[in-house]
Amino acid sequence: xxxxxxxxxxxxxxxxxTESTExxxxxxxxxxxxxxxxxxxxxxxxxxxxxxxxxxIGGKLSEVKQELGHGQFLVWLRTEFDWSESAARxxxxxxxxxxTVNFTHLNIATSAMYLLAANCTSQAARNEAVQxxxxxxxxxxxxxxxxVLHHEQSINNxxxxxxxxxxxxxxxxxxxxxxxxxxxxxxxxxxxxELSAQLNLLxxxxxxxxxxxxxxxxxxxxxxxxxxETQQKLLEQ
Numbered sequence: 001x002x003x004x005x006x007x008x009x010x011x012x013x014x015x016x017x018t019e020s021t022e023x024x025x026x027x028x029x030x031x032x033x034x035x036x037x038x039x040x041x042x043x044x045x046x047x048x049x050x051x052x053x054x055x056x057i058g059g060k061l062s063e064v065k066q067e068l069g070h071g072q073f074l075v076w077l078r079t080e081f082d083w084s085e086s087a088a089r090x091x092x093x094x095x096x097x098x099x100t101v102n103f104t105h106l107n108i109a110t111s112a113m114y115l116l117a118a119n120c121t122s123q124a125a126r127n128e129a130v131q132x133x134x135x136x137x138x139x140x141x142x143x144x145x146x147x148v149l150h151h152e153q154s155i156n157n158x159x160x161x162x163x164x165x166x167x168x169x170x171x172x173x174x175x176x177x178x179x180x181x182x183x184x185x186x187x188x189x190x191x192x193x194e195l196s197a198q199l200n201l202l203x204x205x206x207x208x209x210x211x212x213x214x215x216x217x218x219x220x221x222x223x224x225x226x227x228x229e230t231q232q233k234l235l236e237q
Contacts, residue, residue: 023072023079032067039064040080052103054113058095061088093117097126106133112144125151 025033039060046053046060065073065088077083097117108129116126125148132147133139 023076027072028068035067036064036076040076043081050103051106051108051110051113054091054094054110055098055101055103056095058091058093059099062092062095065092090114090117093119098130101130103133106130106139107137108133108139109141109144111141112139115141115144115148121148122151 025037028036043057043060046057064076068076073088074085077085077088081087094113094117098113112129115121116129128151129139129144129147132143137143
């Protein structure tokens with residue numbers, strides 16, 4: 001597929017905007033105008049290239065959004081690229097999830113990148129896809145989907161070998177007193193360490209899916225402790 005065809009494919013995939021409002025560079029101060037115009041040129045050039053460029057486009061879109069603010073950013077998207085906000089968000093999501101990875105010599109389909117960057121995809125699945133690409137595999141969308149499904153199945157098959165304690169306790173109040181109680185718990189609790197390691201493999205939606213089962217099987221103190229750490233993990237993402 002040549003560069004012209006790639007660019008057309010991007011346009012067909014991402015162009016969903018119908019409004020004709022024109023973005024005006026004249027409303028910007030000089031410094032902002034230079035930044036936005038430069039990124040506009042760079043993004044248009046990157047559309048003809050590779051997976052690494054998808055990451056770079058996402059980073060530049062994020063910078064332009066920060067410069068313009070949400071409202072003007074949407075107008076700029078429509079004027080320069082005929083894109084909707086959701087189209088731009090896909091690029092920015094890829095950048096957030098893969099900004100530390102160098103894709104220059106990796107063969108990963110752009111459609112696979114979007115799938116792997118989705119919030120419902122576990123970090124473990126992303127890591128496997130990158131590792132396999134680094135080993136020389138071509139990561140198509142079909143293969144990426146297979147990797148994602150494999151990790152989802154692995155999570156579904158997790159067995160938590162925990163004796164039921166205080167099974168009648170199914171709700172936890174996470175207040176300042178609870179946080180204090182968590183801090184006072186022994187740090188070498190073996191069951192806590194095992195569960196904590198397993199939770200680190202999950203994403204937000206998968207953690208939510210396990211919540212009901214966990215709340216019925218764990219002791220009050222152990223459950224509180226896991227919830228506190230999980231919340232901290234999600235805030236760091």
